[in-house]
Amino acid sequence: MTHTNEKIYYIETYGCQMNVYDSELVSKMMEECGYKKGDDYRKADAIFLNTCSIREKAEETVHNRLENFQYLKKKNPSLLIGVLGCMAQNLKDDILDSKPYVDIILGPDSYRSIPKLLKDRTNKMNHLVDTKLSKYEIYDELFPSRNEGVNSWVSIMRGCDKFCTFCIVPFTRGRERSRPIDSIVNEIKHGVEEGFVEFTLLGQNVNSYNTPDGKFPELLDRVASIEGVKRLRFSSPHPQDVDDHMLEVMSSYDNICNHVHLPLQSGNDRILKRMNRSYTSNEFLILADKIKQYMPGCSITTDVIVGFPGETEEEFEDTLNVAKKVGFNFAFMFKYSSRPGTKASGYTDQIPEEIKQKRLERLIDVQLDNTLKQNKALVGKTIKVLVEKESKKSKEQWAGRTEGNMWVVFDKGSESVGDLIDVKIEDARGVTLFGINVNREYKYEVA
Numbered sequence: 001m002t003h004t005n006e007k008i009y010y011i012e013t014y015g016c017q018m019n020v021y022d023s024e025l026v027s028k029m030m031e032e033c034g035y036k037k038g039d040d041y042r043k044a045d046a047i048f049l050n051t052c053s054i055r056e057k058a059e060e061t062v063h064n065r066l067e068n069f070q071y072l073k074k075k076n077p078s079l080l081i082g083v084l085g086c087m088a089q090n091l092k093d094d095i096l097d098s099k100p101y102v103d104i105i106l107g108p109d110s111y112r113s114i115p116k117l118l119k120d121r122t123n124k125m126n127h128l129v130d131t132k133l134s135k136y137e138i139y140d141e142l143f144p145s146r147n148e149g150v151n152s153w154v155s156i157m158r159g160c161d162k163f164c165t166f167c168i169v170p171f172t173r174g175r176e177r178s179r180p181i182d183s184i185v186n187e188i189k190h191g192v193e194e195g196f197v198e199f200t201l202l203g204q205n206v207n208s209y210n211t212p213d214g215k216f217p218e219l220l221d222r223v224a225s226i227e228g229v230k231r232l233r234f235s236s237p238h239p240q241d242v243d244d245h246m247l248e249v250m251s252s253y254d255n256i257c258n259h260v261h262l263p264l265q266s267g268n269d270r271i272l273k274r275m276n277r278s279y280t281s282n283e284f285l286i287l288a289d290k291i292k293q294y295m296p297g298c299s300i301t302t303d304v305i306v307g308f309p310g311e312t313e314e315e316f317e318d319t320l321n322v323a324k325k326v327g328f329n330f331a332f333m334f335k336y337s338s339r340p341g342t343k344a345s346g347y348t349d350q351i352p353e354e355i356k357q358k359r360l361e362r363l364i365d366v367q368l369d370n371t372l373k374q375n376k377a378l379v380g381k382t383i384k385v386l387v388e389k390e391s392k393k394s395k396e397q398w399a400g401r402t403e404g405n406m407w408v409v410f411d412k413g414s415e416s417v418g419d420l421i422d423v424k425i426e427d428a429r430g431v432t433l434f435g436i437n438v439n440r441e442y443k444y445e446v447a
């Protein structure tokens with residue numbers, strides 16, 4: 001609640017990077033409606049939660065958070081509480097029933113209705129629910145209001161048509177649709193003018209990107225040639241759609257990071273088939289090799305699910321073996337979480353929680369070992385690091401990322417945030433690298 005005329009909005013984002021991007025779109029619309037962003041929800045006139053449905057835990061967190069807001073609404077009945085994103089899509093009835101203090105529920109394709117909704121609200125309205133999914137909405141020509149930092153997220157396609165049997169995304173985000181190349185290029189040029197130096201192209205399956213003007217490799221080519229784009233990343237490709245053309249373009253540009261986030265999900269062929277993942281473990285291994293042939297030293301990171309319905313001990317061990325063979329630089333590892341409405345949630349051979357937990361711990365051990373091995377191999381080498389922010393541990397140090405997306409901590413010198421510098425790696429501990437700015441040393445020598 002504010003006592004000036006200026007209204008404040010507050011937004012909290014859960015889940016994936018696409019949600020971060022979408023929150024920036026919502027911010028833009030709120031600011032165009034005269035609201036200012038605030039970081040204290042207790043002082044806000046409008047509170048939004050941009051939610052995630054990918055696993056049960058993400059949903060629980062949001063339910064708890066919403067309950068916290070209930071008392072604010074009692075104090076200030078004109079407060080607007082909005083649930084956005086995947087849970088809105090998926091759980092609208094549940095939310096309407098159990099949380100009557102939620103005013104608006106908007107699915108991922110309905111954010112354009114926000115300005116009208118704010119206008120109409122002065123005439124006292126009831127709950128507003130809009131969770132229709134669109135075949136067309138790509139939020140074109142709407143420049144997001146960016147969070148600070150060196151990296152800018154750019155959505156290039158929305159939705160997913162793959163229907164992996166564990167995944168709720170095709171239901172919450174709808175069908176695949178791609179944004180025109182020119183519109184993406186415009187947004188990135190705009191981002192460069194705003195001072196961003198790294199751009200991450202986002203989509204549920206970036207390499208299913210398809211427009212009359214070109215597919216994903218053509219898009220990469222166009223974006224990488226924009227002046228001022230110091231680094232280009234993308235997330236995530238589907239192993240099935242990684243082709244030679246994409247790898248050729250990647251290897252021909254210095255500013256496209258030598259990093260592929262390649263979700264494995266499982267290393268066992270029967271489970272992969274049951275997941276509807278359309279590749280075998282062997283095909284995945286061949287692809288990982290091919291990526292390294294095109295880009296020696298390329299970092300490969302992944303997502304893995306343990307305890308998918310029916311997964312036996314041996315099948316789980318196949319996943320451990322593939323993880324060891326590829327030697328992933330980093331992995332996001334999850335216990336399977338049953339999502340009502342997906343095909344796998346109907347499978348009767350669900351795995352008990354304790355077994356999932358044990359498998360997760362074993363996989364984490366293998367992966368920590370992988371990360372440390374890969375990072376130790378960098379000790380003594382000089383690599384490019386983008387200076388991103390102050391290190392959490394010390395004001396005297398910077399933290400930045402390698403092309404492979406690993407964090408490096410090093411002493412501050414004359415470099416600034418956004419600089420791409422040469423860092424000599426001196427140590428690797430946990431998942432972090434430690435180094436020294438090579439040119440900083442040089443400056444001392446001449447001085």
Ligand code: 5AD
Nearest residue numbers: 166167263303304305334335336337
């Ligand atoms: N349970 C656990 N993990 C899941 N993911 C997607 N759906 C589920 C689920 N039901 C993971 C996948 C995906 C990542 C974004 O989240 O590994 O790649």
Ligand code: SF4
Nearest residue numbers: 160162163164167169
């Ligand atoms: Fe989900 Fe599979 Fe689509 Fe990724 S490819 S969003 S895991 S259905």
